[in-house]
Amino acid sequence: MELGLSHIKKARNDIVQIIKKTGLEQSNTLSELCETSIYLKTENLQKTGSFKIRGAANKIYNLKEKGGLSGVVAASAGNHAQGVAYASSKYGMPSVIVMPEGAPIVKATATRQYGAEVIIKGKNYDQCYEIAKDICKKDKKEYVHAFDDPYVIAGQGTVGLELLEQLPSLDNIIIPMGGGGLIAGVLLAVKELKPKVRVIGVQIQGSSPIYNKMKKIKSDDKQIKSMADGIMVNKPGQLPMAIIDKYLDDAITVTEEEITRGTLFGLERCKLVIEGAAATTLSALLYNKISNLKGKTVAVLTGGNIDINVISSIIQRGLVEAxxxxxxxxxxxxxxxxxxxxxxxxxxxxxxxxxxxxxxxxxxxxxxxxxxxxxxxxxxxxxxxxxxxxxxxxxxxxxxxxxx
Incomplete structure (x- = not known):
């Protein structure tokens, strides 16, 4: 289907019983630092702790409406897994999540608690994906992609609709970019309603395919390890990229040290637990990464599912960076x-x-x-x-x- 604003509006109506409308809070500290009005969109307080539930719920709702399906399958080690598990349970549909060996125990446990069958198999996402596709063929189940799916993108786009309702006079939105599903959905919603709103995407330095493409930089990115693993995607989706190429205003990158500082700032000054991917937007503001930042600006905090075992290390590294x-x-x-x-x-x-x-x-x-x-x-x-x-x-x- 050709995605448009109507699909996002329909998605909001369809999943209203599954998700919650997250808050939009002004940060006085960031506003003073940036000399403009800064607001935080708290998707870290969304059900399952991430925006991912929006896209997963919309995809599964539409699959259920079509009928004749024995369940859904996804490959993920994090937020998408929990979103699919939770939404499937709420819609009464069985789900299987393939997670890689070495996936955080806390995330595997949470995914099971949301009602999914969890299979720990495969060394990385690519292997998990192939295993998941085999399960789909064998058991006649539907694969739920984390970002390269029109229903998923439409579900994520409901974040954009909420932002325009909560702050009609907004001027800028800063969003983390991984596979591109969230920023593509927000771009569709916002640019069709208020085309003058500036949308800036944030990626990790060393894992930034969208930034490199936009800035016409020959990519020499290698597979790195980062606390912002939620946006570590080697290749964004084809559907999101078509939207991003058309609408995205600017892109920036932040370093691992800057992400650490952003996470610490969220904990200490905003009283919010955020994961590394979410902290990238705070990092962009703290380190003045965005040129000509004027007017009312929203930083989207995409998730709060951070491993409690690494928070101590993050705090220490953040204190060193500061x-x-x-x-x-x-x-x-x-x-x-x-x-x-x-x-x-x-x-x-x-x-x-x-x-x-x-x-x-x-x-x-x-x-x-x-x-x-x-x-x-x-x-x-x-x-x-x-x-x-x-x-x-x-x-x-x-x-x-x-x-x-």
Whole structure:
């Protein structure tokens, strides 16, 4: 079918009992930082913790309406799996989800709890996809694609309709891009109703096929690992790309460190648990990635299904990126009182020492000197700079080591 605004409006009516209308909250902190009005679309608080339920529900609803189907199958290790499982259960349709070996236990467990049969088989998505297609042929089931499907795109487009209702005067929308289903649906909804609204897509540096295509960059992207695994797609869908090519206004990329900072900002300042893919929009704002950002801007927080086991690491890395945890290497004279003087400087500067080690025998340490590696807590980048300048006046030789 040729997708249009009418399909998105129909999708909203069809799935209204399955999804919920998520909130749109203004962020005063981001608004002040960006010197314009910033709003957050909290799809991380959607049922199943992600926007994916919208597309899955619309696809399964239409399959059910056609009848004569014994169930649905999907290949996914994350949000799409949970969306398909939940929607299938609500519509009374059996579902099978093929997840790769090594998929997070918490996500496999959640998918089962939503009512799906989970098959753990295959080393990656491509292998899972082939297994899922074989199941479809054998058992006469329908495959539910995560993004390259008109009903899925129409379902995701309901996010765009909500945004226009919640903030009719919006000027910009920032959306993460992976396979392209969400941004394609939002583009269809918004551009047909308010064509002057600027839509910017965000991808991961090192996994950015849509950005590379738009900017006419010869792709040298390799398969990387990222905490924003929800948008790590080597090749976007054909249907989404046709819409993206027609309507997308701009595209940007963010780094892994910037995503970490965005996740931490969401936790600390917005009081929201968001996954890496969702944090990319906050990263784009925090690092001033978008040129000429004026007017009312919405950052779409696409999901909140982050593995609780990695949150601690994310917080620590985010603090390092924000210069609130710093690692310093200090060389000082190996005489009584020098180490005490160093620690006294930290105390007077209101820096909290977390960890310290003292080395006087290493071959790279000058004779009659010692090297001290210290981890400190600071308030900000400015505070850290003040501490370093104070130490250099002693004088101590100070080297900033931004690593854990």
């Amino acid at each position: 210069n609130r945890v710093a690692f310093l290497e200090v060389v000082l004279a190996d005489v009584p009182g020098e180490l005490n003087k160093l620690l006294l400087n930290f105390a007077q500067s209101k820096a909290n020492v977390i960890k310290i080690s003292h080395n006087r025998l290493s071959s790279d340490v000058p004779l009659n000197h010692a090297k001290v590696n210290v981890c400190i807590e600071t308030r900000s980048k400015t505070h850290l700079q003040e501490i370093v300048q104070t130490l250099k006046k002693e004088p101590f030789y100070v080297k900033f080591k931004n690593n854990i």
